[in-house]
Amino acid sequence: MSTPAVSPPATRDPLTEEDICRRVRDSVLEQRLSPGTRLTEDKLCTVFGVSRTLVRRAFLLLSRDNIVRLERNKGAVVASPTPEEAEQVFEARRVVESALIAQAVARATKPDFEMLRMHLAREKDALATADIARWIRLTGEFHILLARLARNAPLLAFLEQLVFQTSLIIALYGRNGSPSNCRGDDHDRMVAALEAGNAAEAVDILTHHMNGIEAGLSFAPRDDMEDLHQIFAAKAS
Amino acid sequence: MSTPAVSPPATRDPLTEEDICRRVRDSVLEQRLSPGTRLTEDKLCTVFGVSRTLVRRAFLLLSRDNIVRLERNKGAVVASPTPEEAEQVFEARRVVESALIAQAVARATKPDFEMLRMHLAREKDALATADIARWIRLTGEFHILLARLARNAPLLAFLEQLVFQTSLIIALYGRNGSPSNCRGDDHDRMVAALEAGNAAEAVDILTHHMNGIEAGLSFAPRDDMEDLHQIFAAKAS
C-alpha cells in the first residue's frame, strides 16, 4: 500500500507521456507485463484514457530505453533480451557500477548512509510482509540510490537503464526455484564497506553480488522461441 | 565533398525520423548549429520538407541523447552543457572507454587493426586537406570504431552519446587558439599499444588523451549567458 498500485479507471488526469512510461515500466518491473507481450496503441489509450499521440510518444521513449521493441507497422512489444544481450548488460553493470561505487565512497556523507540504512529497512520490511512486487522494486532502487551518491548524471542515467534491463532479464531467465534477485545480506555488507571507506571491498561485494545473480539464471531451452516450445509440447500430448 | 553536405531543397525524399536526427546531429557536430540555438518545428519542417510529426519525433529522440533540450511549450534548443555537466561527461568517458579498450584488446583481430589504421589514414588526409568538418567527425568516429571491437552494445551506445557530448563541449568551451580536439599522434599510439596487446598502456594513453582535451577547455566567462556577455562588451566599446 505504499504506492497507488492501480489508479481509478483513468478519469480526469492530465497524464503526461512520462506518466505512461513510468506506469509501463512499473508494470514490467512488477512482472504484471511479461517480456514479449504485445502492446497495442488502442488498448493503452483506453486503459490510460489518453489519445494515441501520448501513447505513441511514450512508446518512442520506452524503445530508447530498451524497455519495448518498436517495429515499423508492427507496433510495440515488451523487450525480451537475448542471452547475449543479457551477458552484455551484466558486463556493463559491473563496469559502470564499480566506478560509481568508488566515487560514492569519496563523496558520501553521514546523512547519505542513514538514507541507505533506511532503505535497507524498507527492503527487509517488504520481504517480511511478503510484498514481493515492492521488494523487487526496492532491491533495484538500492543500486540507484547508491549510484546517486557519485553525482554523475550521465552514468546514473545509464545505470538506471541497466538496472531495469536486469529486472527484465531476471523475469525472463530467472529460475524461480532459487530467487536470483538481490539476495542475502549483500546490500547490508556493501553499505558497511562504504561507510568504512573501503571502496575496494564494496566493489568486490558488488562484483560477487552480480556474478551470483548472473549464475542464478538459466538460458537453457527458451532462447527466443519460448512459445514455440510450449506449443510443440502441447501438440505432442 | 565526401558527403552530401546540403541536399537538394528537400523534394521527393521519404525521410525518416532517424534521417532528421542524423542531419541535426551532423550539423551540430560540424558546428553549423551552435549550442543554444533555438529549433522551431516549422523551420525544420520547411527545411526538410516533412510534416511536424516527424520533426517532433526527431526532437524527442534527440532530447533523449542530450543533443537538444526540450522544454514544455517552449520548443527545442541545441543543448549547451554546463561546466559541471562537461566534467561529468569526461569522467564518464574515462570510466566507460577504459573498460571498452580493455575488452577490445582481448577481442580484436588482425583485420580490426587494418581497419583502424585505414581510419587513421583518413584522419590524416582530412587534416592535410584542411577539411576541418570532416576531421572533427573522423576523430570522434575513431573512438566509436575502437569501442565497437569490445562487442558490448549497451556500452557502445552509451559511449556514442558521450562522444557526441564531448564534441558539443569542445564547440562551447574549446579555446580555438589551441585546437583542443584529438591532437597529436595519440590515436596512432593507442592503436600501436592495442596491437601489442598492452591494454594498460592503451588505457593510459587514452586517459592522458582525455585529460589533455579537458585541460584545453576554458570555462571562464560564459557559463550560461554567452550572448549577454557579448552584448555587454559591445555596449562598453
Next chain:
DNA sequence: AGTCAGTAAATTGTTGACAATCTTGTTGCA
C-alpha cells in the same frame, strides 16, 4: 484434406485543423 488467393477486420502511419500557451508590441495610466 490441404493449399492458395482474395477479402474483411484490425492496427499502425500520416496529415491537417483546432486549442492552449508563450512571446512580443502597443496602449493607457499614474
Next chain:
DNA sequence: TGCAACAAGATTGTCAACAATTTACTGACT
C-alpha cells in the same frame, strides 16, 4: 517617463479523421 495591463502574432500541444499496412479469416480449387 516608467510601469502594467492588454492584445496580436507566433509557436507548441492535442485531437480526430483518413490512408497505408499488416493480420486473420473465408472459400474456392487441386
